[in-house]
Amino acid sequence: MRIIIAGAGPAGSLLACYLVRRGHHVAVYERRPDPRGHDDEEGRSINLGLSARGVRALTDVGLMPAIWPLTVPMRGRAVHAPDGRVTFQPYGRRADEILHSVRRRDLVVSLVDHAEAAGAVFHFGHRVVDLDREGPTLVVEHEGRRDAVPADAVVGADGAFSAVRALMHRGLRADLHQEFLPWGYKELTIPRVPAHHEALHVWPGGDDGLIVTHPNLDGSMTATLFLPAGRLAEMTDPEAFFAERFPDALPLMPDLAKEFADRPVGHLVSIRTTPWHDGGKVVLIGDAAHAVYPFYGQGMNSALEDCTVLDRCLGLGSLDGDHLGLAFAEFERSRRPHTDVLDELSRQNFVELRDRVRSPLHKVRQRADLVLAGLFPGRWTPLYTMISHTTTPYADALARSRRQDAVLRWTALGAAGLGAVAMLAARKGR
Numbered sequence: 001m002r003i004i005i006a007g008a009g010p011a012g013s014l015l016a017c018y019l020v021r022r023g024h025h026v027a028v029y030e031r032r033p034d035p036r037g038h039d040d041e042e043g044r045s046i047n048l049g050l051s052a053r054g055v056r057a058l059t060d061v062g063l064m065p066a067i068w069p070l071t072v073p074m075r076g077r078a079v080h081a082p083d084g085r086v087t088f089q090p091y092g093r094r095a096d097e098i099l100h101s102v103r104r105r106d107l108v109v110s111l112v113d114h115a116e117a118a119g120a121v122f123h124f125g126h127r128v129v130d131l132d133r134e135g136p137t138l139v140v141e142h143e144g145r146r147d148a149v150p151a152d153a154v155v156g157a158d159g160a161f162s163a164v165r166a167l168m169h170r171g172l173r174a175d176l177h178q179e180f181l182p183w184g185y186k187e188l189t190i191p192r193v194p195a196h197h198e199a200l201h202v203w204p205g206g207d208d209g210l211i212v213t214h215p216n217l218d219g220s221m222t223a224t225l226f227l228p229a230g231r232l233a234e235m236t237d238p239e240a241f242f243a244e245r246f247p248d249a250l251p252l253m254p255d256l257a258k259e260f261a262d263r264p265v266g267h268l269v270s271i272r273t274t275p276w277h278d279g280g281k282v283v284l285i286g287d288a289a290h291a292v293y294p295f296y297g298q299g300m301n302s303a304l305e306d307c308t309v310l311d312r313c314l315g316l317g318s319l320d321g322d323h324l325g326l327a328f329a330e331f332e333r334s335r336r337p338h339t340d341v342l343d344e345l346s347r348q349n350f351v352e353l354r355d356r357v358r359s360p361l362h363k364v365r366q367r368a369d370l371v372l373a374g375l376f377p378g379r380w381t382p383l384y385t386m387i388s389h390t391t392t393p394y395a396d397a398l399a400r401s402r403r404q405d406a407v408l409r410w411t412a413l414g415a416a417g418l419g420a421v422a423m424l425a426a427r428k429g430r
């Protein structure tokens with residue numbers, strides 16, 4: 001079949017690898033220039049945390065051996081307190097329960113190279129401007145010219161503000177919930193960190209901001225400052241702001257003033273939508289179908305996992321008549337409940353990172369989780385571990401974590417009750 005993918009981000013370029021492997025003719029249309037000739041991130045997330053779901057999807061198409069050398073392990077969070085003290089919170093109990101920082105561009109270039117070598121054709125600098133769903137035919141614009149490209153199916157992998165989604169939904173009874181977080185972000189550089197390079201550094205500042213950093217291969221770190229978007233846009237003296245709110249981060253950023261002035265404010269959006277497909281003609285994946293706030297570090301990982309799930313759905317049944325329609329419907333049916341849960345978890349983790357990571361209660365809970373995981377291996381798995389270090393579907397992970405929490409609550413209540421009874425008995429005996 002001739003399948004056209006709109007968007008050569010992580011989802012579109014990985015799906016190209018999967019579809020070529022299934023024997024389809026794949027063409028990818030991407031509005032931006034070829035990343036192999038450009039290093040222009042346009043202020044979008046420079047590096048990303050790759051976790052188990054992404055690793056599994058990339059392993060599935062045989063790409064991880066090429067990706068590993070491009071990653072830096074993140075073994076836990078290094079949490080910075082206002083007095084400059086740093087506490088390290090490991091991500092898991094086992095050595096392999098870690099995240100991997102990778103530059104978005106390096107990842108996409110590897111994927112594009114791999115898909116191209118397998119037979120996919122990439123057209124960079126081509127923007128999707130129209131879609132005839134019936135064909136389907138995609139209309140792309142390139143250097144002022146419009147071309148109509150017919151296909152058997154079109155995949156919208158064109159991100160949170162997907163043109164394919166809007167064009168596919170035209171005239172359908174479609175739901176779209178789009179919500180901007182009042183906070184935006186700016187990316188800044190830390191040329192070198194004094195300690196804990198293999199960690200995700202966090203400066204939780206409550207209402208006064210949040211800094212999260214990812215390590216790079218050259219020893220530097222990319223820091224993302226999150227703050228209410230209005231304050232970010234209006235700030236004229238970032239050095240004074242850092243001196244007051246994040247004094248220990250200020251000396252780590254020698255180019256702060258210039259970078260702050262040069263870099264755009266990024267916006268954070270959550271998207272929930274349905275339908276994800278129109279019969280067997282058009283389907284959405286990745287951020288085009290479900291964008292989340294970045295605080296669980298799962299947006300790209302879930303986009304890559306989408307490709308694995310869609311590929312599995314395409315493998316069900318035979319390639320006859322409405323095979324694609326059934327596969328796309330099964331993809332949405334089986335996947336959307338899980339990405340809806342991820343949306344919820346990503347919202348909650350914003351509060352956790354911003355406010356809770358340095359609270360003593362949070363630390364006790366985190367330690368208790370790891371101790372219980374050690375005492376009952378396979379029977380007790382913290383939610384964070386299930387989301388980040390396993391491929392347990394998101395909603396299943398949340399349901400299991402709630403069951404574990406209920407057991408913990410009842411056990412604590414039971415223990416407290418037994419203690420009270422023992423005390424009463426002791427008093428009576430006196």
Ligand SMILES: Cc1cc2nc3c(=O)[nH]c(=O)nc-3n(C[C@H](O)[C@H](O)[C@H](O)COP(=O)(O)OP(=O)(O)OC[C@H]3O[C@@H](n4cnc5c(N)ncnc54)[C@H](O)[C@@H]3O)c2cc1C
Binds near residue numbers: 159
């Ligand atoms: C600050 C920040 C930090 C993040 N950190 C993490 C993290 O640590 N871990 C993680 O898993 N996720 C993270 N994410 C989320 C992650 O970046 C996204 O979920 C991921 O990029 C989604 O991939 P995608 O391929 O679906 O969409 P995108 O990456 O948005 O790719 C879409 C592609 O489509 C192209 N396109 C758009 N419109 C058109 C058009 N009309 N015609 C043709 N092409 C078009 C775009 O140019 C782009 O190349 C973060 C996001 C942000 C904002």
